[in-house]
Amino acid sequence: MEIKLEPEISLKEYQMLRGTTSWAKLTDRQVKKLLKHSAFKVRAKADGKTVGMARIIFDYGYTAYVSDVIVLADFQGHGIGKMMMEDLLARLKAASEPGGFLNVVLQAAPGKSGFYEKLGFTKRTEETGWGMCLRYNSN
Template identity: 35%
Template sequence: MTFLENALHYDDYFHLRQSVNWDNFSEQQTVFALSHTLYAITVKSEQETIAMGRLIGDGLYYTIVDVIVNPAFQGQGIGSAVIHKLLNYVEKNTPPGGRSSVSLIAEKGKEAFYETLGFKKIPHEFCGSGMRKVIHKKN
């Protein structure tokens, strides 16, 4: 498996969302959004893109979006590795003495996965749960 930084392309994005039965956005919207992604991780197995995750944010607040592992590759720690890489980016870019807030919306039934990674629930009636993690960087 190969982890690539900032190499997420429309076709990979489209097919990964399809693999988990998520609705896709228009190509124009998606290309615009991908071009404004702060940081992205793409995972390849040989030539096939099997996972992704994106980070959007402004340096104080970050949101993790589009974390998908193709169902054929789930249960192998790939999703956890993607999240760790996204969180490492936040930690690396949080200055000494600073803190950053990282949030995401978990699919229903996936909340426990994110809790094992240090996220706390923020219940919401329309989806699984909002999840939040605060990264404090010591001097």
């Protein structure tokens, strides 16, 4: 199987990949905007077929947020998720300010924190300060 990474994700690919998860559905307008405003995107193709994606939102200062990391079920366990994350993180590091530091954050889906720990992410605790989130439903 030949895996190729490319720095783009189309609206159709995003909706197809997201549709394989149990995550909330997004409108096409939302997806167009989130793709336009993501600093780094990666799409994985296996023998020409789109099988995965991931993206990073970055303020070009010090905060980056990893989102929408998805590999199709039939292609999981082949190192594609890791390849995509390493690609994104390398591009993020290359775009960071010299002499500064980066804070890369994410929300791991249930059962997926081990995948991110292998990439160097650590879980926050009450002692280090929980990550928190607030969800709004738009009108």
